[in-house]
Amino acid sequence: PAHAAPSADDAHPVLTNAAAISGLGAQTEGYPLFTAELTRMRKSVDAAMKAGIDVPVPKDPGGGATHEQHKRNYMALYGAGMLYRITGDKRYADFARDMLLAYAKLYPGLGPHPAAANEAAGRLFWQSLNDSVWLVYGIQGYDAVRDALPPQDRKMIDEQVFRRMATFLSTGSPKVFDRIHNHATWANAGVGMTGYVLRDQDLVDKALKGLDKSGKAGFLRQLDLLFSPDGYYAEGPYYQRYALQPFVIFAAAIDANEPQRRIFEYRDAVVLKAIRTSIQSTYGGYFFPFNDAMPDKSLKTEELYQAVAIGYAKTHDPALLSIAQWQGRTVLTPQGLEVARALAAGKAKPFPFTSLLLRDGPDGNDGGIAVLRDGPGTKDQVLVAKNTAQGMGHGHFDRLNWILYDNGRAIVTDYGAARFLNIEAKDGGRYLPENESWAKQTVAHNTLVVDETSQFGANWKSATATPHQLWFSGDGQIRGSIAEMAGAYPGVTFRRALVQLSVKGAKSPLVLDLLRVNGSKAARYDLPLHYAGHLIDTGFALKSNVTTRPVLGQANGYQHLWVDATGTPAPDNGVVTWIEDGRFYSYRVATPGVTMVLGESGANDPRFNLRREPFILQRLDGARDAAFVSLLEPHGRYDAAAETTTGSESAVRSFTHRREGDVDVLTIGWRNAAATVVAIAEDTDPAHAHTLVLNGKAQSWKGPVGRFEMPKPEGKSR
Amino acid sequence: PAHAAPSADDAHPVLTNAAAISGLGAQTEGYPLFTAELTRMRKSVDAAMKAGIDVPVPKDPGGGATHEQHKRNYMALYGAGMLYRITGDKRYADFARDMLLAYAKLYPGLGPHPAAANEAAGRLFWQSLNDSVWLVYGIQGYDAVRDALPPQDRKMIDEQVFRRMATFLSTGSPKVFDRIHNHATWANAGVGMTGYVLRDQDLVDKALKGLDKSGKAGFLRQLDLLFSPDGYYAEGPYYQRYALQPFVIFAAAIDANEPQRRIFEYRDAVVLKAIRTSIQSTYGGYFFPFNDAMPDKSLKTEELYQAVAIGYAKTHDPALLSIAQWQGRTVLTPQGLEVARALAAGKAKPFPFTSLLLRDGPDGNDGGIAVLRDGPGTKDQVLVAKNTAQGMGHGHFDRLNWILYDNGRAIVTDYGAARFLNIEAKDGGRYLPENESWAKQTVAHNTLVVDETSQFGANWKSATATPHQLWFSGDGQIRGSIAEMAGAYPGVTFRRALVQLSVKGAKSPLVLDLLRVNGSKAARYDLPLHYAGHLIDTGFALKSNVTTRPVLGQANGYQHLWVDATGTPAPDNGVVTWIEDGRFYSYRVATPGVTMVLGESGANDPRFNLRREPFILQRLDGARDAAFVSLLEPHGRYDAAAETTTGSESAVRSFTHRREGDVDVLTIGWRNAAATVVAIAEDTDPAHAHTLVLNGKAQSWKGPVGRFEMPKPEGKSR
Ligand SMILES: [Zn+2]
Numbered sequence A, B: 001p002a003h004a005a006p007s008a009d010d011a012h013p014v015l016t017n018a019a020a021i022s023g024l025g026a027q028t029e030g031y032p033l034f035t036a037e038l039t040r041m042r043k044s045v046d047a048a049m050k051a052g053i054d055v056p057v058p059k060d061p062g063g064g065a066t067h068e069q070h071k072r073n074y075m076a077l078y079g080a081g082m083l084y085r086i087t088g089d090k091r092y093a094d095f096a097r098d099m100l101l102a103y104a105k106l107y108p109g110l111g112p113h114p115a116a117a118n119e120a121a122g123r124l125f126w127q128s129l130n131d132s133v134w135l136v137y138g139i140q141g142y143d144a145v146r147d148a149l150p151p152q153d154r155k156m157i158d159e160q161v162f163r164r165m166a167t168f169l170s171t172g173s174p175k176v177f178d179r180i181h182n183h184a185t186w187a188n189a190g191v192g193m194t195g196y197v198l199r200d201q202d203l204v205d206k207a208l209k210g211l212d213k214s215g216k217a218g219f220l221r222q223l224d225l226l227f228s229p230d231g232y233y234a235e236g237p238y239y240q241r242y243a244l245q246p247f248v249i250f251a252a253a254i255d256a257n258e259p260q261r262r263i264f265e266y267r268d269a270v271v272l273k274a275i276r277t278s279i280q281s282t283y284g285g286y287f288f289p290f291n292d293a294m295p296d297k298s299l300k301t302e303e304l305y306q307a308v309a310i311g312y313a314k315t316h317d318p319a320l321l322s323i324a325q326w327q328g329r330t331v332l333t334p335q336g337l338e339v340a341r342a343l344a345a346g347k348a349k350p351f352p353f354t355s356l357l358l359r360d361g362p363d364g365n366d367g368g369i370a371v372l373r374d375g376p377g378t379k380d381q382v383l384v385a386k387n388t389a390q391g392m393g394h395g396h397f398d399r400l401n402w403i404l405y406d407n408g409r410a411i412v413t414d415y416g417a418a419r420f421l422n423i424e425a426k427d428g429g430r431y432l433p434e435n436e437s438w439a440k441q442t443v444a445h446n447t448l449v450v451d452e453t454s455q456f457g458a459n460w461k462s463a464t465a466t467p468h469q470l471w472f473s474g475d476g477q478i479r480g481s482i483a484e485m486a487g488a489y490p491g492v493t494f495r496r497a498l499v500q501l502s503v504k505g506a507k508s509p510l511v512l513d514l515l516r517v518n519g520s521k522a523a524r525y526d527l528p529l530h531y532a533g534h535l536i537d538t539g540f541a542l543k544s545n546v547t548t549r550p551v552l553g554q555a556n557g558y559q560h561l562w563v564d565a566t567g568t569p570a571p572d573n574g575v576v577t578w579i580e581d582g583r584f585y586s587y588r589v590a591t592p593g594v595t596m597v598l599g600e601s602g603a604n605d606p607r608f609n610l611r612r613e614p615f616i617l618q619r620l621d622g623a624r625d626a627a628f629v630s631l632l633e634p635h636g637r638y639d640a641a642a643e644t645t646t647g648s649e650s651a652v653r654s655f656t657h658r659r660e661g662d663v664d665v666l667t668i669g670w671r672n673a674a675a676t677v678v679a680i681a682e683d684t685d686p687a688h689a690h691t692l693v694l695n696g697k698a699q700s701w702k703g704p705v706g707r708f709e710m711p712k713p714e715g716k717s718r
């Protein structure tokens, strides 16, 4: 049932429909996912209760003892609240009360955190973001036990803990609270939910519409500006995951308390889109590691347990159940119970992982992420082209970057963030200096670098120009993305076509990569490719640095690259092959006049802050207009158990490129003497037709990309 | 039933009790493991039949097309034989016949293989070893179909294929056949089984006792010399796995044809011991990668499917069933059927993985491998001290080396072999030059290097001196190994004590490492530690090579080591911490006057033949007598999903070493102010008692190692 507006001295739970889980006790046994969660939470909260209340004076940065204790406390508080509701066991309410009374003693006397760095200082934590997270968890736990507390305790906790926190995080932190940013979302959510629990509509209104209640800031404005019409979050998948939690939890609380707002229908149901888009932005359950991202983040996180449960409760979409099944987890809320019930009833359907274009920008006009999936399976190849806007302060200078997953692995990689989350010895778990000097720089990505500098001079505030997604095709024989970027480098426009080419007999598709540059003056153009695997062979001779290993450059990320070898391929031997998890990958280039550099990250790294990962770099010197032409071919299999190798040789015999009028013609000659021609027209209008003479015969196609199978080698047509 | 001696024109199967599986057909359905195997084999053989007979003229080296085809052929032949027996489907017998008739045409005309390298040339393959493997598989397949063939085909195949092969591999290859070596075992097994099938006792006798039938060579002599009394194989676990197959298969064939030989009881049941010892030589199912070993080799290989099935059929030990369960595979033989039946009946019991000393050498006097297990689980810590003899040509110069597994991972590592098995672009899959220049060298291991040279000058033929295993204790509070080595370096004796120290509250044990050196003159002593993980922090200052990376030395493996940094720890800060899979490892040294070198393998590697892996090296210059004193402490946990870190700080406050008389006293001071003292006496007699005054109180213990818990820090006792 929807909740009626509560009176001021009413103390019953308001954030969720608590009645749905009240006193469930042993009734959960038919829903194993929920029961497992209950057992896990009991174990964890019982241990916290046994350890006793510990509310230390804040002292340590991320990963330190007081930091971790306050994190454990909000988790325990949240858990105790849920457990009290589900089991009716008063000990859980007493524990939450005792802990909150300890906070009521500590909190009012706190000033800025002693370990505060350059970001907004918190009181319990080194940054106020963590304080907001504390409030989001804490207020949920408190809401669940509040009606079990004597009025004087309730008053003390209301005023000395939650109202003070909400005040500090709202009017006390205007710069954070009124931002359009995920830190603000956490603050808005914590403050707004506190408003519902304290029956204080003023706090709720500020959370929804900003401190001045004008709607220029606050939760609703963030829903307008931080998500694209496709539910893509401005900072990218990693932060989408992180940001999602306050969005979905606060939305659920708004829905419970002010159903008339129809918050889940707001802006064409953007909250629900955001949940699905988060899931689409993964491979094997792991988020695409664009921008400041930790590569070990998967759907198995608290944020997504909440999002899946809330999304399922709202939509009853059975595809979300299969995600919960993969997660093997849910949450101890009425929504989590619904998920567990439906799973137990066998209602799960596979999640429809698919190719899609996720537009970026509030209006969907700032480029986007093009996801090309060879299939919905966890081992199917996925190519992702990152043609988005900057993504604010956590954005990387990586316009027209791409990554590739194949055979269940990341093959063409993005470094993600230079950070050891929560590891105190690594700068307290914060972003490391190498995040600026390496991870964000253009050369750390698989995209064009001009004159050894980064896009926009690596200044994100001036990185306002965005790519144009000119074409996208997600299925059929011609799958690909064409995008163009101007303004990242003065006087330089570059356009990239990435085509995922399914070929009969090949275990997974080949990837064609055509990157054209138009510059206003001669420059050095570099196109790096960061890959995972062990180098097996090169088709061209190498000049190797075997006894001293130099760095590639002096700045803009180049100082972090060791050079192992360089080489100058002839037209017919520009190939590098590596192996990853038993599969071979041949990277073939048809870039005229190119020099190849092979090396590894990790130079200028006296504190061992970087992972050491290999790269290949195509270099063109003194070029103005140029085309980088590359082909990546997965092939073969080495089976360690059976000691057999199949297809270690590439199926490609030749790879050439020519330009005819405004059409780029890329020809893959196969070992069996047949050939595949891919023609890419300058004109990207999907309705326009083009013609080309191949082997003496005129061939036509519509839209920018045409594909033609030739039974025998294709000769020059003129 | 045991098989009666067959008459010469009898053609029924003799290698196994074929009646047990004859015409089973759908009866296997209650035994899922066998049924799955049947399905798999049908799929594979049916595909081979569909592809048609392809018996090419031998041309390519390992990994090449003709190599792989002949491998596929012997697998198909074996499979067709088993399938014919089980299903009674004549098409399988016809396919085997047709293929063998093609071999009967090809084989007689073959000379030495055109791609033969420096090893003994085969005819079908580049080395005769592969020909022997072909024969072992081929004769089993042939035995199964022989009674279905017309006499003239049988005669043709008997004479033109099998007798010729057996002749070539025995009298035609005396140097291989009469060796004491796994290559000879394959030859002996193939020839001996061919003897049984052709009813030719002369071939059998040669296989058992050598070409001159004196017993100085042949299968029985190999059982005497290649295995220790504990069933440890001279070349180490990787080759033990490989070698096991001909031993167990030929043993089963001998048992079937000459039960009076009691082959499974031979030499105190050494064949059965060898099977169990192979399994004990694994972690998480993967073999300890000592000597020339590929680290990706697990129990999931054909050799071990055969060994487990044959071992189970002979002993009915239910622990072997749990191994079959983990393998998820078995073989299509009567023995495999027994395994599948017993598994289906729920008879499996956990395999008793345990601490043990596996002695090396025919008499068990050539040192051994000391395995210290913290428990039988797949994530329990395992320390392995390698105190064995050389292990012939595939042996590494690694006396008193050690490795460590923890938390399911290899933590202190052995490089294994420099080789890309079956990958043609890497020297045809053969051992690479770096196997000599790096992988075998002492510095590639975690043991003492004197004056930047390898043990025995890296000459295996002169590497006859073996370690003395002075003490071993596999369970209780004091688990450890003490071994001593003399003769690896002129004038140098070194002794190493490794103690696995379980500590209350710690998730897994700490490892104490005391390596004492006594030399006849001043020298440079290096003690490398190769580890897996990402470096987090050092307690001492580093001098780093950030813009050019030099190599550590010029030869003996040193040329393959890049130097990232060096440092000189003070007595209280000699600690390096890394993280692997969310767990921290602190390596603490109390070696007086030590210089630390941090770096990575991969220098002088123009063909990218090496993996790049980090190392720490302790260096003492100008020393004569010295002690390397180290402590490795696993601690804490970073949980990426929950974003929590626990115990990232070491529990150790101090680590000191002193010598009192003939006792080394190592003291670990804990952060809670208590201390643990480990005393290691020079006298390793387990019956002798020792006394030490600690904190003013006399403490006694028996055997070399004593352990004492001190409630407060232990002061110098004098
Ligand atoms: Zn990036």
Ligand SMILES: [Zn+2]
Residues within 6 Å of the ligand: B289, B290, B291, B292, B396, B398, B414, B415, B416, B439, B440, B445
């Ligand atoms: Zn080794």
